[in-house]
């Protein structure tokens with residue numbers, strides 16, 4: 001069975017080669033014969049790009065032809081190329097679940113024979129080798145980011161650094177806002193974490209200082225997580241508790 005095809009096992013027709021072939025080519029295998037199949041979403045996520053109307057015989061105009069690009073919960077992307085004309089079942093902004101049919105294998109774009117061109121991209125949208133993930137979950141980078149965050153908070157606030165948030169860590173946290181501790185070392189840790197969660201830090205980025213953009217980010221995080229949206233991170237208003245996953 002396959003995580004990417006509905007009815008058949010994977011038959012790899014071209015492997016990943018960094019810089020030359022930034023994905024992996026797959027067809028269905030039916031007793032050794034190559035077959036087409038419905039394509040499935042690799043993991044839960046949101047469609048960030050999709051195209052279904054490419055129906056030209058010109059193979060040079062668009063390398064992917066019709067495609068679907070999904071961003072997953074850990075920030076990684078998967079990309080499905082050469083999908084058959086007019087069979088893409090999802091559009092930009094749609095939420096998809098693992099195993100959901102997203103289209104039908106095809107031969108659109110720069111393709112010579114129907115197949116799926118499958119790519120995995122990290123949270124910076126850089127193409128990486130998809131081979132380890134064809135039938136496995138994507139790495140849990142949000143967990144890694146969280147651990148780094150907890151350690152960063154602990155070290156900058158003077159708590160014991162063990163990467164495990166608890167009440168001791170919470171008791172050491174400080175109030176952070178535009179008027180209080182705006183340049184404290186923990187601000188950089190917070191900015192890095194907000195960025196990994198997908199918040200837009202604005203033009204100054206991770207600069208270790210709370211300005212208007214960072215206040216906006218704090219407010220959106222608070223709103224998204226059921227805290228009072230006041231732009232101030234304190235233990236009392238539960239924002240620290242939420243960030244450290246203690247509630």
Ligand SMILES: [Zn+2]
Nearest residue numbers: 023024025117
């Ligand atoms: Zn390919």
